[in-house]
Amino acid sequence: MQLTKAYSHKDIESKWYSHWLQSGLFEPAKGAGRYFSIVIPPPNVTGSLHMGHALNNTLQDILCRYKRMDGFRVLWVPGTDHAGIATQNVVERQLAQKGTSRTELGRERFIETVWQWKREAGDLILHQLKALGVSCDWSHERFTMDEGLSRAVREAFVKLWQDKLLYRAQRLINWCPRCKTALADIEVIHEEADGNLWHIRYPLADDPSRALVVATTRPETMLGDTAVAVHPDDQRYKGLVGKNIRLPITGRIVPLIADPFVDREFGTGALKITPGHDFNDFEIGERFDLDKISIFDADARIDAAAFLDRGESGVWIERYRSKDRFEARKLIVAELKEKGFLQKTEAHKLAVGRCYRCQTVIEPYLTPQWFVDIKPLAEPAMSVVREGKIRIIPEGWSNSYFAWMENIKDWCISRQIWWGHQIPAWYCASCEAPNLIQGADGEYRLGKDAKPIVARQAPEKCPTCGGKDLIQDPDVLDTWFSSGLWPFSTLGWPDQTEDLKDFYPTSTLVTGFDILFFWVARMIMMGLKFMGDVPFRDVYIHALVRDEQGQKMSKSKGNVIDPLDVMSEYGTDAFRFTLAAMAAMGRDIKLAEDRIAGYQNFVNKLWNAARFVQMNLGGANSAGADSNTVLDDRDLDFAERWIRSRLAFTIAEARAAIDTYRFNDYANALYQFTWHEFCDWYIEMSKLALNSADAKVAARSRKLLQELLDQILLLMHPVMPFVTEEIWQLLGDNRKSIMVQPYPVAQAGWIDDETEKQMPFLMGVIRAIRNLRTEVNCPPGKEVRAIFCGAAADLAFLHGQESYLRSLARVGAAEFRQAGEPPKGAVTAVVGTMEIYLPMEDLINLDEERARLRKEVGKVEDELARVQKKLANADFLAKAKNEVVHKEREKATQFEEKIRTLRGSLEKIQEIQAGRN
RNA sequence: GGGCGGUUAGCUCAGCGGGAGAGCAUCGGCCUUACAAGCCGGGGGUCACAGGUUCAAAUCCUGUACCGCCCACCA
Numbered sequence: 001m002q003l004t005k006a007y008s009h010k011d012i013e014s015k016w017y018s019h020w021l022q023s024g025l026f027e028p029a030k031g032a033g034r035y036f037s038i039v040i041p042p043p044n045v046t047g048s049l050h051m052g053h054a055l056n057n058t059l060q061d062i063l064c065r066y067k068r069m070d071g072f073r074v075l076w077v078p079g080t081d082h083a084g085i086a087t088q089n090v091v092e093r094q095l096a097q098k099g100t101s102r103t104e105l106g107r108e109r110f111i112e113t114v115w116q117w118k119r120e121a122g123d124l125i126l127h128q129l130k131a132l133g134v135s136c137d138w139s140h141e142r143f144t145m146d147e148g149l150s151r152a153v154r155e156a157f158v159k160l161w162q163d164k165l166l167y168r169a170q171r172l173i174n175w176c177p178r179c180k181t182a183l184a185d186i187e188v189i190h191e192e193a194d195g196n197l198w199h200i201r202y203p204l205a206d207d208p209s210r211a212l213v214v215a216t217t218r219p220e221t222m223l224g225d226t227a228v229a230v231h232p233d234d235q236r237y238k239g240l241v242g243k244n245i246r247l248p249i250t251g252r253i254v255p256l257i258a259d260p261f262v263d264r265e266f267g268t269g270a271l272k273i274t275p276g277h278d279f280n281d282f283e284i285g286e287r288f289d290l291d292k293i294s295i296f297d298a299d300a301r302i303d304a305a306a307f308l309d310r311g312e313s314g315v316w317i318e319r320y321r322s323k324d325r326f327e328a329r330k331l332i333v334a335e336l337k338e339k340g341f342l343q344k345t346e347a348h349k350l351a352v353g354r355c356y357r358c359q360t361v362i363e364p365y366l367t368p369q370w371f372v373d374i375k376p377l378a379e380p381a382m383s384v385v386r387e388g389k390i391r392i393i394p395e396g397w398s399n400s401y402f403a404w405m406e407n408i409k410d411w412c413i414s415r416q417i418w419w420g421h422q423i424p425a426w427y428c429a430s431c432e433a434p435n436l437i438q439g440a441d442g443e444y445r446l447g448k449d450a451k452p453i454v455a456r457q458a459p460e461k462c463p464t465c466g467g468k469d470l471i472q473d474p475d476v477l478d479t480w481f482s483s484g485l486w487p488f489s490t491l492g493w494p495d496q497t498e499d500l501k502d503f504y505p506t507s508t509l510v511t512g513f514d515i516l517f518f519w520v521a522r523m524i525m526m527g528l529k530f531m532g533d534v535p536f537r538d539v540y541i542h543a544l545v546r547d548e549q550g551q552k553m554s555k556s557k558g559n560v561i562d563p564l565d566v567m568s569e570y571g572t573d574a575f576r577f578t579l580a581a582m583a584a585m586g587r588d589i590k591l592a593e594d595r596i597a598g599y600q601n602f603v604n605k606l607w608n609a610a611r612f613v614q615m616n617l618g619g620a621n622s623a624g625a626d627s628n629t630v631l632d633d634r635d636l637d638f639a640e641r642w643i644r645s646r647l648a649f650t651i652a653e654a655r656a657a658i659d660t661y662r663f664n665d666y667a668n669a670l671y672q673f674t675w676h677e678f679c680d681w682y683i684e685m686s687k688l689a690l691n692s693a694d695a696k697v698a699a700r701s702r703k704l705l706q707e708l709l710d711q712i713l714l715l716m717h718p719v720m721p722f723v724t725e726e727i728w729q730l731l732g733d734n735r736k737s738i739m740v741q742p743y744p745v746a747q748a749g750w751i752d753d754e755t756e757k758q759m760p761f762l763m764g765v766i767r768a769i770r771n772l773r774t775e776v777n778c779p780p781g782k783e784v785r786a787i788f789c790g791a792a793a794d795l796a797f798l799h800g801q802e803s804y805l806r807s808l809a810r811v812g813a814a815e816f817r818q819a820g821e822p823p824k825g826a827v828t829a830v831v832g833t834m835e836i837y838l839p840m841e842d843l844i845n846l847d848e849e850r851a852r853l854r855k856e857v858g859k860v861e862d863e864l865a866r867v868q869k870k871l872a873n874a875d876f877l878a879k880a881k882n883e884v885v886h887k888e889r890e891k892a893t894q895f896e897e898k899i900r901t902l903r904g905s906l907e908k909i910q911e912i913q914a915g916r917n
Numbered sequence: 918g919g920g921c922g923g924u925u926a927g928c929u930c931a932g933c934g935g936g937a938g939a940g941c942a943u944c945g946g947c948c949u950u951a952c953a954a955g956c957c958g959g960g961g962g963u964c965a966c967a968g969g970u971u972c973a974a975a976u977c978c979u980g981u982a983c984c985g986c987c988c989a990c991c992a
Contacts, residue, residue, distance in 0.1 A: 003951090005951090005952085006952080006954070007954090190988085190989080197992085214992085215992065216992060217992065218992080261990085261991090262991090262992085263991050263992080265991090266991055266992065267991090267992065271991095271992055272992075273992095274992095278990080278992075279990050280990045280991080280992075281990090281992085282990095283990080348992095350991095350992085351989085396921070396922085397921095399920075399921075400920080400921075400987070400988080403919095403920070403987095403988070404987095404988075407988085407989090513986090513987085514987095516987095517988095544986090581930090581931090581939095581940085582929085582930070582931095584930080584931065584932095588922085588923085588985080588986085589929095589930090590929065590930080591929085592928070592929040592930085592940095592941080594928085594929080594940085594941050594942080595928095595929060595930085595940060595941065597940095597941075597954085598940045598941055598954095599940080600954070601940095601952095601954045601955085602940095602954095603954090604952070604954050604955090605951095605952065605954080605955085607951090607952080608951045608952035608954095608955085609951065609952080610951085611951045611952075612951030612952080613951080614951090615950095615951065616951090664930090664931070665931090668931075668939075671939085671940090672939090679951085679952085680956090683951075684956095767957095767958085770957060770958065771957095771958065771959090773957090773958090774945080774946065774957075774958045774959080775958090775959095777946080779946095779947090780946070780947055780949070780956095780957075781947090781949070810949095863936075866936085867936085870935095870972085870973080873972060873973090874972085875971095875972040875973090876972040876973070877972080878972075879971085879972045879973090880935075880972055880973070881935085884935055884972095884973085887935085887936090888935090888936090891936075
């Protein structure tokens with residue numbers, strides 16, 4: 001098949017993806033051998049492909065395709081995460097649009113609705129990933145809530161329970177009043193916000209004329225105050241500690257206590273203590289055994305029952321009953337003001353915690369929850385990183401990892417939602433009757449003292465009383481609990497499967513730093529706990545993709561660039577190449593669209609290089625006319641030896657770059673070689689050999705071109721899978737997919753030091769001549785005469801390359817002189833020590849040439865001055881490395897020589913001009 | 918309050934101890950039979966600022982400014 005004039009990515013991409021899929025090429029090769037495995041960071045089922053996914057999966061695919069070609073058995077496990085809260089929110093919003101709700105449906109029907117939604121819309125992102133070209137093994141696709149993974153979750157839960165690493169306790173937790181569930185600490189985003197600091201008078205119980213002033217940002221929580229605290233050494237409150245306070249509004253009598261936690265500098269130095277709604281206060285409450293009043297219900301509205309149950313009374317209870325916390329705040333401030341308790345209000349910036357799923361302000365809330373005793377898991381998880389059993393790349397992130405792990409708090413894993421893994425714990429209806437509370441939604445809630453029966457499956461009967469009425473814990477597990485098992489649950493755990501044996505530990509985890517704690521840390525802890533081994537060897541942490549201004553892309557900001565749009569406009573290969581080229585370590589990616597357009601041109605360049613090769617093969621391909629030609633290294637000409645040598649270096653650099661996750665270096669090395677060495681120079685030079693009268697020379701050139709192109713395609717395939725496969729197939733008949741070809745290996749014999757030195761010299765000469773021609777406006781097609789003066793060896797070399805001088809610089813006739821006078825009416829350039837003169841006769845404008853030469857002399861003089869200054873420095877000569885000094889000396893003589901030559905030409909011009917006048 | 922990263926050509930970014938680079942944009946010349954999505958050539962930067970280490974600093978150290986992240990219980 002003939003290559004078309006320009007590359008069009010449309011159609012080609014999906015064609016090859018289906019082909020690969022149908023050929024089973026994404027599945028790991030059978031048999032033994034080195035393996036390489038990756039588990040995909042499972043995108044949320046609710047997700048659609050964004051730039052972060054695109055980058056993440058492109059990098060993984062580059063690794064997988066490279067390793068696969070390089071002879072590894074590669075398994076890349078794809079799948080999705082059920083994303084408990086996020087998904088539940090999505091489906092709830094849809095229900096709301098239909099005028100119904102989760103509670104109206106009830107738990108069972110709601111869950112069925114979510115499943116249905118998942119089946120219909122949930123795999124969107126996987127289809128989008130396919131468009132990106134990812135070589136995942138889809139026969140291994142998993143979902144965190146499929147049967148196998150659910151079993152793994154129950155197994156893990158039971159094991160943790162048996163090992164006493166799980167417990168249920170009534171604690172202050174982060175509560176989202178909108179999602180109506182507990183959240184783990186890291187699921188709370190702290191954000192600075194403008195607020196007020198209200199100074200409130202708290203009168204002494206035995207002397208209402210005297211009062212302490214407390215400062216608070218949350219006056220509404222005073223309904224739950226059970227103490228006031230000052231610093232023990234605070235002179236201002238000396239003698240008052242131990243006295244009682246009568247709280248405004250509620251009239252509750254609370255003690256004044258002394259605790260060193262209190263900061264004397266802040267506010268008034270007197271701190272109201274609300275153990276039911278503030279984490280610090282909770283701690284102090286524990287120390288002083290204070291009452292913890294939960295003043296809000298699950299919606300964060302004032303819960304009148306909390307007061308009535310304590311035997312409190314008063315009109316205030318009714319006044320605030322069921323008021324939202326922010327409404328209550330306004331009312332309370334108003335009441336305090338009216339009654340003269342409000343001393344002052346000042347503006348104050350504070351950090352408010354928000355739900356990471358819905359941005360609602362978090363309420364510290366006292367409820368019974370399940371926790372993982374995390375310290376025993378965290379210790380070994382730190383050791384494996386410290387000991388290098390897991391490498392975090394770039395290494396800088398390990399600091400964050402350690403910092404977080406060292407200060408880790410017990411992990412709250414229960415969520416009061418419906419979509420997720422329901423906790424495998426049951427309660428006996430009769431034994432736990434006093435602890436069973438039926439909520440407004442009809443669901444049972446378990447009191448803090450309820451005794452769970454933890455089991456893999458629902459027990460038949462209560463082991464204590466034999467009762468058969470068992471109620472499963474209504475809570476589900478944190479989504480990240482199941483994701484934490486992902487590297488082994490996807491491979492079949494808890495069964496001892498072949499996959500586990502073959503592919504665990506996985507090789508590399510590729511992920512963004514935003515889920516380092518959420519996910520990576522948890523996988524390490526869980527992997528060590530349940531598999532007794534690390535879940536992966538390398539963690540490569542890549543950048544975040546931002547917009548051109550460096551802003552995080554988000555729908556609300558409207559600055560989102562949709563990867564699918566980009567792919568359809570510029571082609572997936574160009575897009576992938578861009579991502580790779582920009583994926584420098586430790587830096588965010590600010591994605592500029594014109595950059596992608598630039599790489600689209602590169603794809604096209606490659607395409608046209610292939611066209612050139614194909615045209616010259618004259619329809620012949622790898623199985624064709626030249627197939628019997630064997631390349632003998634000794635036959636290769638100058639250009640051929642040079643390009644092969646460059647290829648060897650490029651292969652080495654490409655491999656080294658991928659091996660160390662320097663994706664940008666990988667992309668750039670290929671770009672540089674393909675465009676600026678292969679296309680710009682070698683292809684142009686090859687045209688001579690291809691047109692050679694010597695059939696053997698032409699055949700050899702065709703053969704080499706073809707080999708070089710193949711090597712380039714192979715090198716490029718991991719990053720640009722589609723266009724490389726298309727060309728690969730167009731250039732050969734019945735070729736096996738490029739996916740399964742061996743990745744290039746640099747041959748030591750290809751490296752050619754001589755041409756590596758000579759070629760830059762030749763390039764310099766050709767560029768100098770082109771430059772001179774442009775300077776004097778010599779028409780591009782016109783051949784010129786050139787006179788070269790320089791060292792004998794250089795002259796001999798240039799003499800040997802005369803044909804290239806003609807084809808690439810349009811030198812019609814060349815003269816080679818050991819030394820000589822600058823010819824009249826010539827323009828001058830110097831390359832190294834080689835003087836180049838182009839006699840231009842009348843074409844030359846003497847004034848312009850004189851100006852040009854003066855400028856050039858000035859430039860070189862500046863450079864010479866800098867070098868001479870260095871060489872005049874005794875310290876430099878004494879302390880710098882010999883080779884550096886030597887280099888500087890060479891430079892100096894070269895510059896001097898150059899100046900001499902240029903001055904000579906300058907004088908010549910002046911002579912001519914003088915002669916004319 | 919701690920910690921991390923950034924500041925290099927008009928824009929987006931590499932480089933991270935020895936002569937300032939790429940892509941895009943820009944200017945000039947070319948439809949040279951692979952490619953005008955191209956070819957050839959050019960212009961453009963006291964590498965944020967101030968100190969220091971070094972024979973030598975964009976590159977290492979310290980500090981400052983401005984951006985951006987992460988962590989944190991100062992009400």
